[in-house]
Amino acid sequence: MGRTRTATLAAIGAGALLAVGIAAGQSSAATPTAGTATATPALTEALRFASDEERMARDLYAAIADRYDDALPFSRITTSEQRHLDAVSGLLDRYGVADPADGSAAGHYADPAVQQLYDTWWAQARRSLDDAYDVGVALEQRDIADLEKTIAADLPSDVDAVLGRLVRGSQMHLRAFTAAADGQTVTGMMSGPGASDGTAGRGRGGMMSGRGGRGAGDGAGTSGTGDCPMLDAG
Numbered sequence: 001m002g003r004t005r006t007a008t009l010a011a012i013g014a015g016a017l018l019a020v021g022i023a024a025g026q027s028s029a030a031t032p033t034a035g036t037a038t039a040t041p042a043l044t045e046a047l048r049f050a051s052d053e054e055r056m057a058r059d060l061y062a063a064i065a066d067r068y069d070d071a072l073p074f075s076r077i078t079t080s081e082q083r084h085l086d087a088v089s090g091l092l093d094r095y096g097v098a099d100p101a102d103g104s105a106a107g108h109y110a111d112p113a114v115q116q117l118y119d120t121w122w123a124q125a126r127r128s129l130d131d132a133y134d135v136g137v138a139l140e141q142r143d144i145a146d147l148e149k150t151i152a153a154d155l156p157s158d159v160d161a162v163l164g165r166l167v168r169g170s171q172m173h174l175r176a177f178t179a180a181a182d183g184q185t186v187t188g189m190m191s192g193p194g195a196s197d198g199t200a201g202r203g204r205g206g207m208m209s210g211r212g213g214r215g216a217g218d219g220a221g222t223s224g225t226g227d228c229p230m231l232d233a234g
């Protein structure tokens with residue numbers, strides 16, 4: 001896959017994009033009132049796994065950002081993953097579920113499957129920044145699949161609502177990492193949900209530009225409004 005190396009990788013406008021993602025996806029994920037419900041064994045397992053997985057994403061992106069001089073989108077999305085974790089922590093509090101992170105340092109998780117994912121992806125990400133982008137793509141794909149599987153189970157509606165917001169945030173993260181892996185660069189600002197100005201990216205062998213331009217094929221691009229898959233951070 002052809003890639004363009006950019007020192008800042010979408011530094012222009014990244015702050016505005018992050019603000020939009022937070023406003024659109026995170027402000028609505030209010031922390032539930034503590035101790036108002038009782039968790040079934042299935043809900044307990046689901047929430048503990050979700051907590052471990054969101055914390056793993058935050059820890060991994062923070063480690064990658066530190067290794068590669070605050071490379072975007074890792075440094076921005078780390079903040080968003082903390083908000084995802086806070087949303088799940090609110091559910092843990094509400095349902096009286098013990099936080100699996102208690103007493104655990106970054107990079108250490110109660111769930112063996114999550115631990116294995118972290119170890120595997122961190123080893124891959126240390127090889128190069130290109131490999132780290134691929135890790136971001138794989139992690140978000142896995143996170144979306146796991147969240148959707150949990151939502152499909154018979155869980156309380158408030159849990160489904162919070163996890164649904166996390167899915168939408170992870171979908172924005174996935175677009176950002178996919179764009180980075182393809183060498184795309186943000187050169188403009190996003191003024192509101194679904195609106196973009198002045199984005200440009202280098203695809204496989206060519207350039208594309210326009211309002212929310214999307215690369216297709218080898219360097220070809222199609223223009224259109226309302227699709228800016230860069231540094232949205234839900």
